[in-house]
Amino acid sequence: MNDIQLPAIDYAALLPMLIVFGAACVGILVEAFAPRGWRFVIQVSLTIGGLVAGLVAIIVNRDLEITTIGGAVTVDGPGLFLQGAIIILGIVSLGLIAERRLERGGPFVAEAAHAANSDGDKRQEREPGATEVFPLTLFAIAGMMLFCVSGDLLTMFVALEVFSLPLYLLCGLARRRRLISQEAALKYFLLGAFASAFFLYGVALLYGYAGTVSLTGIREGVLQSEQSGILLAAGLALLAIGLLFKAAAVPFHVWTPDVYQGAPTPVTALMAACTKAAAFGGLLRVFNVAFETTAWDWQPVLATVAILTMVVGSILAVAQTDIKRLLAYSSVANAGYLLVGVVSLNGAVGSSLFYLIAYGFSVLGAFAMVTLVRDSEGEATHLSRWAGLGKGSPLFSALFTFLMLGFAGIPLTSGFTSKFALFSSAWDSDQSVLVIVGVLSSVVLAFPYLKVVVLLWLNPPGEETPTVSVPSMLTRAVIFAGVAVTFVLGVAPSFLLDIVADAGPFLAK
Amino acid sequence: MTPDYYLILAAVLFTIGAVGVLVRRNAIVVFMCVELMLNAANLTLVTFARINGSLDGQIMAFFVMVVAAAEVVIGLAIIMSIFRSRRSASVDDANLLKY
Amino acid sequence: MDGYLGSYATLGVLLVVAGAFFVVAYTANRVLRTNAPSAAKSTSYECGLDPAEGSDWAQAQIRYYVYAFLYALFAVESVFLFPWAVVFDGLGMVSVAEMGVFVAVLALGLLYAWRKGVLTWT
Numbered sequence: 167m168n169d170i171q172l173p174a175i176d177y178a179a180l181l182p183m184l185i186v187f188g189a190a191c192v193g194i195l196v197e198a199f200a201p202r203g204w205r206f207v208i209q210v211s212l213t214i215g216g217l218v219a220g221l222v223a224i225i226v227n228r229d230l231e232i233t234t235i236g237g238a239v240t241v242d243g244p245g246l247f248l249q250g251a252i253i254i255l256g257i258v259s260l261g262l263i264a265e266r267r268l269e270r271g272g273p274f275v276a277e278a279a280h281a282a283n284s285d286g287d288k289r290q291e292r293e294p295g296a297t298e299v300f301p302l303t304l305f306a307i308a309g310m311m312l313f314c315v316s317g318d319l320l321t322m323f324v325a326l327e328v329f330s331l332p333l334y335l336l337c338g339l340a341r342r343r344r345l346i347s348q349e350a351a352l353k354y355f356l357l358g359a360f361a362s363a364f365f366l367y368g369v370a371l372l373y374g375y376a377g378t379v380s381l382t383g384i385r386e387g388v389l390q391s392e393q394s395g396i397l398l399a400a401g402l403a404l405l406a407i408g409l410l411f412k413a414a415a416v417p418f419h420v421w422t423p424d425v426y427q428g429a430p431t432p433v434t435a436l437m438a439a440c441t442k443a444a445a446f447g448g449l450l451r452v453f454n455v456a457f458e459t460t461a462w463d464w465q466p467v468l469a470t471v472a473i474l475t476m477v478v479g480s481i482l483a484v485a486q487t488d489i490k491r492l493l494a495y496s497s498v499a500n501a502g503y504l505l506v507g508v509v510s511l512n513g514a515v516g517s518s519l520f521y522l523i524a525y526g527f528s529v530l531g532a533f534a535m536v537t538l539v540r541d542s543e544g545e546a547t548h549l550s551r552w553a554g555l556g557k558g559s560p561l562f563s564a565l566f567t568f569l570m571l572g573f574a575g576i577p578l579t580s581g582f583t584s585k586f587a588l589f590s591s592a593w594d595s596d597q598s599v600l601v602i603v604g605v606l607s608s609v610v611l612a613f614p615y616l617k618v619v620v621l622l623w624l625n626p627p628g629e630e631t632p633t634v635s636v637p638s639m640l641t642r643a644v645i646f647a648g649v650a651v652t653f654v655l656g657v658a659p660s661f662l663l664d665i666v667a668d669a670g671p672f673l674a675k
Numbered sequence: 676m677t678p679d680y681y682l683i684l685a686a687v688l689f690t691i692g693a694v695g696v697l698v699r700r701n702a703i704v705v706f707m708c709v710e711l712m713l714n715a716a717n718l719t720l721v722t723f724a725r726i727n728g729s730l731d732g733q734i735m736a737f738f739v740m741v742v743a744a745a746e747v748v749i750g751l752a753i754i755m756s757i758f759r760s761r762r763s764a765s766v767d768d769a770n771l772l773k774y
Numbered sequence: 775m776d777g778y779l780g781s782y783a784t785l786g787v788l789l790v791v792a793g794a795f796f797v798v799a800y801t802a803n804r805v806l807r808t809n810a811p812s813a814a815k816s817t818s819y820e821c822g823l824d825p826a827e828g829s830d831w832a833q834a835q836i837r838y839y840v841y842a843f844l845y846a847l848f849a850v851e852s853v854f855l856f857p858w859a860v861v862f863d864g865l866g867m868v869s870v871a872e873m874g875v876f877v878a879v880l881a882l883g884l885l886y887a888w889r890k891g892v893l894t895w896t
Contacts, residue, residue, distance in 0.1 A: 172865055194882050198889035320735050327742045331749045338753055348757040355753050356705055359746055360696050363712035366739060367689055370719035370732075374682075377727045379735070466782070737853050744846040751842060 173236030180239065182223040182249055183315075186308040189216025193301030209300040210264050214257060216304060220311075221253045231673055233317055237380045240317035240455075243669035247519050248314040248447040255439040255526045256307040258647050261640040262432035262534055263299055268635050269544070273430045273537075274299045274339045296339060302332040303436065310444035314451070318380040319369040319405070322448060326365065326412070329444060330358050333437060337429040342544035350428025357421045358411070365408025371401030381456040382674060388459050402457060402464060409452065412445035415505060416475040419498045423486075426494035431545060434490065435533035438497050439526035446504050446522060450515060453508055454672045461511060468509050473603050475502030480611035489536055490547050492614055493529065496573060499611050500525055503585065506592045506600045513595035516666040517587040523662065524580035524655050531648015532569045538562065538635050546632035549618065554627030559634040563622045565649055570619050572652040574612035580655035587663065681722040689715035702754045706747075713743045840892055844884075851880050 177184070189212055196208050224246055233240045266272045274296040309329025316322035338351030373379050375397040376387025388398065411418040426434045457464060479499030486492040500521075507518030539546050539555070546552075556563035572579035585608060589601045655662060688711055695708030717736045724732025854876065862869050887893060 172868060191879060191882055194886050198886045320738055324738060324742060327746065331745060334749055334753060338756060345760060348753070348760060351753045352702060352757050355750055356696070356702065356709070359706070359709045359750065360693075360712075362746075363689075363692070363709050363716065366713060366716040367719065369735075370685075370716045370723065373720060373732055373735070374723035374726065377729065378731065734857075737857070741850045741853055744850050748843055748846050751839065755839065 173238075174234065176232055176234040179227065179230055179232050179234050179241040182220040182227065182253075183308055183311050185220045185223055186216055186253075186304055186311065189213065189219075190301045190304035190308060192216075193304060197298055197301065205297040206264075206266070209297045210260075213260060213300045213304055217253050217257050217260070217307070221250060221257075224250045224253065233382075233673065237317045237382070238321045239312070239315050240381070240451075240673050241315050242673035244450065244515055244519060244672050245315040245447070247666060247669045248443060248522075249311045251443050251519070251523050251526065252307060252310045252314070252440050252447075255443065255523075255530065256303070256436070258527070258530050258644055259432060259436040259439060260300075260303065261644040262435055262530075262537060263303060265432070265537070265638060265641045267638040268537060268540065268641070269341060272296070273341055273432055274336075275341045275344075299336060299339065302336055305329075306332040306336070306436070307440065310440055310447075313444045314447035316448070316451070317382075318378075319372065319384075319452075320379050322452075323362070323366055323369060326362060326408070326448075329441070330362065330412075333433070333441065334358065336433045336436075337425060340428075340430040343428075346428045347430060350425045353421055354425045354429075361408045361411035361418065364404045364411075368401045368404030368406070368408065371397050371404065375401055381452065384456040385459060385674060388457070398460070399463065402460075403467075405452065406464075406468070409445065409449050410471065412441065413449060413504070414442075414445075414498050414501045415471050416478040416498065416502070419475070419479070419501070422498055423491045423494040426497070427488060427490045427547070431490070431533050431537045434493075435530050438493070438529045438533065442497065442501070442504075443522045443526060446501075446508070446518060449505075449508050450518060451672055454511060454515065455674045458511060458674070465509055468505065469597070469600055472502050472505035472509055472600055475499065475505060476604055476607040477502075480607040483611055483614045484617075486614065487549050488547050489549055489552065489618070490533075492549070492618070493532060493536075496611065496614070497529065499607060502607070503588060503604055506597060506604055507588050509600060510592040510595035510597050512671050514588060514591040515671060516663070516669065517584075517591045519666045519669065520655075520659070520662060521584040521588050524584035524652070527648050527651035527655075528569055528572050528580060529648075531645050531652065532566070532573070534641055534644040534648060535562065535566050535569070537641065538637060539632050540635050541630065541632040549621060551628060551630075551632050552618070553621050553625035554631055555634065556623040557627060558631065562634045565645065567619045567622060568649060569652060570615040572656070574615040575608050578653070578656045580652045580659070583656055583659040587659070678722050678726050681718060685715045685718040685722065688712075688718070702757075706750050706754070710743060710747070713739060843887070843892075847880060847883060851877065 193209060193212055196205060196212060200208050227241065227246060230246065231242050263274075264272070306329045309325050309327075309332070313322060313325035313329060316325055334351055334355040337354050338348045340347030369379055372384055375391055375393045376384045377391070378384065378387065391398070407418060411421075414422040426438070429437070453461075453464075453468075476499055479495050479497075479502055483492055483495035483499060486495060504518055504521060507514040507521065536547060537545060539552065541551075568579070572581040575581040575585050585604075589604055592604075593601050692708045692711035692715060695711065696705050699705050699708060717739050720732040720736050720739070722732075724730060855873070858869070858873055862873070
């Protein structure tokens, strides 16, 4: 019985994740024992403190390249970069989650199960809002960090669930429009669980094929296995379904608009920025490490998915009448551009990472501004209500216009530099068809953005134009960060491009 | 008896679960179908552990059971909250969000 | 049907055949069947239980739902505790500490539930 060896654990490599997980656990204790009045302050400082400490640990680890805990975790350049990106985007989106001035008690409630306007709900109206959202957010972020550095598919599955489950809950905790919010949570949960079942069955088939689930083991197993190639193909296909669902690629995107629209806007922002980074981190790692040697087999299929995603996302974005749905379809189209980076393999890892940062900041800024346009019912997200906002609120409209131009890929914004970097590296990797489709679809995608700009400035205001609320410093900081990064990465992208170039390829041994 | 039969059984269970998710209307039944899919994957893992002569697959099945339990808790909480506020668990009635 | 794109051609043919099968079967059905619509026929039907409207399963006491949660918590614990208990004396104090951390994390959830008053019988 004594032949079991404990795997060596490099705690330094795991430190960033341990800090964030630990902070989340302490957050639960705070929730259980701290007096109600203090919880909000304690939770916000604990959450931000935990994330900043995690970021510091990542920066200290920046040159680390190691596989630890028996191959379960692979810390390497791109993995650390993605972890850092997720933490930074998480800190920024926390500004939206902690915003309390726009709505009394914040955008979340503690007990979403109360029917609207019931006695329990009215009592809840008077209380300060839920602070459970902070530990939940921390758990989600920690799960995403683990997802990006998973060295085997089982760890990846566990991490996938660790970051998905809190997100399902966060979707259903909106203070306003609770039925829609719960519906979004239900849809996201059922479809997400469905997709993760596919992921798991894919893992099981790959285990049968290669005899192991470690990514490097599968890479070697591909060359040596005596099992039928059908196991490999079916396993890879099912695995990809699970991953592409989280990345919101067509035809696995149908949850995206509903969930983005129904979830509380701060959570939508978190999903659009951080979940996207995590999902593509996982996709890049799986395809670059485990399946690079079989690229010839899956590249045409994934390229088809990428083309479908770009085309369907950008065309459906044109038809949207709700700003959150518009941004959701734009995130689908952007998933298509990022898939071009995945198909291009090692040549485009760096530019994909750059794209994730650039897109994440822009989309956080955009959703932050969506939270400001309000009437007595809460956020006014229907586009017709936005007509003529430029007259009453020129600063708001100018900033939103800048972000829309950034999404459209106008030069001097990060939208241009990130697309340029991504497409040129894909071109160098001989993916010219994808690049051409990408450029054409981004022309189509520019149309809905410009439609919003025209609506803001040129259309006459409607009868009851909503007002642009004045937020606290937190949301202001988020908007500033979003706009500033969109601008800085547009004019001086080289420092970040240097960092992603330094990150190097995924560790594949 | 060859282990292949277990793989086929698992594939059949997985397919039944997947079809069930697509055609059933009660959120709880949909959710049970997802659990069926996870268990089909578990059966596959254990069978391959037997074929490969290693214990890894059985350990993985433990992890999957734990994750599935966590998923049950979250799923029931969400379905409970939507049932309380709407008095219905039909996925067809959850129709406020559409284009 | 060979060469690199040949395998995709096979897949394409299969998809076309599958689509054609679907169309032909349903067209034949439509042509051959009698057509007598009634209101009862257009209600939804699921085998085993009435169409989901909520009323048919609301009779379960809501408080048992807490039991389901607690069961999940302890089931999760035992799944790892049993295999560990068989081998832990060969692994030394490190593994005891690690299992302690695991149980502590689960206990955290129980503690939270207790403080929130979930465990009182209402």
